[in-house]
Amino acid sequence: MTQPITRRTFVAASAAGVALAASGAALTGCAGSPAVDTAHAAEVVNTQCTACPKQCSYAAYTVDGSIDKVVGNATDPHAAGTLCARGYGMATAATSADRITSPLRRTDSGTFEAIPWDEALNEIGRGLADIRADKGGTALAAITDGTSTADWYMRRLMSALGSPNTYVNATTASASVASGLAQATGFTAFEVDYARTKMVVILGASTVEVPDPGTVAALEEARAAGARIVMVDSRMPAAASLATEWLPVRSGTDLALVLALARGIIERGAAAGAEASMAGLDEWKTALADYTPAWAAAVTGLGADVIETLAGDMAQAAPQACIDLSWMALFGGSYGNTGELARAVALTNTLLGCWNIPGGAYLAAPVKEWAEVSVAPLPVEAADVTAETYPLAQGGSPAYALRLASEGGISGLILVDANVEAEYPDPDYVRKAVESCPLTVAITPEMTETARSCRYVLPEKVWAESAQLPTVTGAVSPVLNVSSQVIEPAVEDARSVAEIACGLGQAADVADAFDFDVATAAAEMCEACGCSYEGAAAVGTTSLEPMAAEAIVWPTASGQVECASAACAAAGYTPTPTWVEPTVTPDALGFGYYRLTTGNQAVQAATRTVNAAPLAAIAEQYGLDSLWMNAEAAEEAGVAEGDKVIIENEYASAPVRVHVTELIEPATLYLAAHYGVEDGEQTQADGLGVRQARFVAFGLEPGYGAPLLQETMVKVGKAGA
Structure with a gap:
């Protein structure tokens, strides 16, 4: 069956398109007009959005120290001169009412107490050093959101402590994609x-x-x-x-x-x-x-x-x-x-x-020259602790690292803007894994479910409050983006990831690893790309040359694209790609079961975007947290548009409003990711929707180590029936 796209079917498909169109009105103060430019003596600083891994470059117009409007950089192929709703919404992050204002330490009773920075850094640093001395560097790990500064500094901190275990939480949903591509081509994207x-x-x-x-x-x-x-x-x-x-x-x-x-x-x-x-x-x-x-x-x-x-x-x-x-x-x-x-x-x-x-x-190839700059992460002889169980995982398996934390294989865990308890299957299992790890640190601007389970919570500056390391994005039209500090920190006691990493390095007796600052590192990285830091910062986005077809060198063992993989065969797959059944199927369970799928929306890309006030308002106004259900299946179940239904399986049960539509196949339900906040201090998102991950067992894809977020079945019944 195929269905052509018409305006009628599109409008019927989702309110998300309407919401995105309405986002400009919802985000007054972030979007501007030419009249604004002449009405204010604005300062303009180039920076980037962090709502998703694309990290679009934009110019921030500030008036009296506050962001007045943002304009996407026309040179950035992803921004294309504007921003999406998420970008406008996240531009308000600095002024969120939910910012953490001081370092916190969880007490034996489960509550948090405020402590000075020196005390927090010294306790955490000594804890990292003690774990390294007792169990070796491989007992330490970090999971970051993948943004440039967080990833770079945490990798250097971990490598200085003898640990290769630094993982990117932002790519968890596509970890198997990157790993499968790498098995065939040597490239990950x-x-x-x-x-x-x-x-x-x-x-x-x-x-x-x-x-x-x-x-x-x-x-x-x-x-x-x-x-x-x-x-x-x-x-x-x-x-x-x-x-x-x-x-x-x-x-x-x-x-x-x-x-x-x-x-x-x-x-x-x-x-x-x-x-x-x-x-x-x-x-x-x-x-x-x-x-x-x-x-x-x-x-x-x-x-x-x-x-x-x-x-x-x-x-x-x-x-x-x-x-x-x-x-x-x-x-x-x-x-x-x-x-x-x-x-x-x-x-x-x-x-x-x-x-x-x-x-x-x-x-898309990584910038090889960045591995050669003097401030690059240090070499580590030890192997990633997740590699033996999940040998196909490119960059390791952060989900399995959490299992190791639960089982004692990892004793020290730092999480930078990684709300794993909200984004991985079986939040209760993940919470217990974090709580059972002896030393856990959350670096975050706002309290999250994961932060609440950690021993220490350190208040982080949002992206616009400090200068950042550059990024290279894109493959068709690759660009180098540089982010400068836009505004003074709205939270006086917050620190940047770079400042926190340096402080932890000093307290853990590896201060020599951080004998540079962000500007020095950024300058080296820009020079490796053939431009100056000052020049790149002035324009925000600098175009780079794409890789020509004739210049491709396949980084595989054979030097060719490999149809057969010995590594895949060793991990239990056939040497060449063949049919593999999904882990669970509706037919195997009988009538009344549906696969509960998830995914992002035009206004949401992570748990942190849900708690952005303008984006939360859009979601609530247009019912974007509703459950999608096929019209024929709904009729059989006696369910109508807007009804409150109960979705349940052996893991969870919850009420949710239903959106009945012909635009989903009959055996599938859809519930958008990131809703269902379970921490009362995320006040903007509180009360929005249901957490899809609650209905999923903590299972990982064999060999690849990615969470199986879509491998779950549920039943649906009308509430009160």
Whole structure:
């Protein structure tokens, strides 16, 4: 079944589009007009948004020390001269009523007491040093939000203490995607050249459901030029307005579709030169033989003719055609087969010959020169403690690190803007894991569920309150972004992550690791990219050259794209990507069970965005925390639009308002991520929605170590029935 996108179906799809359009009015004071420029003597400082990993660059206009408005940097391909609703909402973070005002220490009774910074840093630093002396550096770990300064400084602190265990919480939802791509190509991410594509198949809507303005503009440009934009998802999201058609696939079966497409593309002949770059292709061809369109149709619920036509059209559009596996991947990902899906996507794109070709998909490579600057994280001989159990996980498994904290394998844990208790499956298990770890530290501007479970809570400056290390983002049009301090700290006793890391290093007797400041490190990093720190800061965004197709060197053992992976075989998978069942399926449990899926929204990307006052107001006004349910399934259950229903399984039970729609496949329910705040001090988000993670067991994808957020089944009943 395929469904073309029309204005009527889009408007019916979700109130999120309406909410996003309304966000300018909801965020008065952050959006401005030319009249504002002349009415105020504003100072302009370049910085970045931290609402999502895209980190769009923008100019902050300040008047009398406060942010008056923000304007997206036109040079940044993600910002494209504006910001999304989240960006405007997060610009108010400094003035949040929920800011923590002093370091806190949890008492034996479970309450918190305020303590001086020197006392907090000395106690934590001595604790880190004692754990290192007693159990070795590998008993220490850090989980950060992945923003440049937090990741860089925490990696250096951990490495100075002899620990390789630094993980990025922001990529947890797409950890298997990065790892599967790496098994095939050696690269961990790619970006579609939407503006010039002829055809793109988008697996999961998060690519545009969390829309940076540049992506939206590029998709609009592509559609206007006649490109075919196919969205594959179990529900039609608001972002489907940018597509030409929607394929309502059964949740967790994207892999079956990709295997059938790969088979069809091979039948029609791979792009010129593609096969020469692929090692083990004959082995994969043999494995693909049984994955016919008819087979994939039975698995996915799509028509065999639709799948057959899709494969033919992609082959014809190549190399300006590709499959896009969402960067957050919550819709297409977080299943028991996501890592293998990513491998299959990487190989299929290689067959299409689209890598780093205009209109294709551009591989994103790390800035190698940054590893050589004098302030880079120090080398560590020890291996990541999660690698033995989850050997396929690129960058390690932060979720498994929490299990190790629960079991005693990790004794010291620092969490920087990582609200793991709210974002990982089974919040009670995660809470107990954090509480059972002897030394836990939360670095955060606001109290969160995770912070409340830690021994120490340190008040952090928000991004705009201090200078930051630069970032390099994008692959089609890569840029270097530099963030300067915009405003003075609204909380006098807050400190930056860099200041906190330096203080902990001194207290833990590794002060020599921090004989530099942010400006020195930023200058070295900018120079490694071929520009000066001062010049880059003045413009905010500096364009870099994309990697040319002929310059690609595959960082794999064979030096080619690898269709067969010995590491995957050792981890229990077949050497080449083949069909892997989702961990649970509705059919196995019988009538009345639905898969409870989750994902981001146009106005939400993390738990911290939920507690931004303007964004919380949008969510409440438009009912964005409602449960999506298929109209036919709702009728069978006696449920109508707006009813309060009870969703339940063996893990949790909760009431929630239901949104009845034809735009979700019958066996799937959808509940947006990040709602259901359970800490009373997050006052903006308190009372909004239900936490989807409460209905999920703490399970991890074999080999890859990513949380299985979508692998859960629930029943639905009308409240009071």
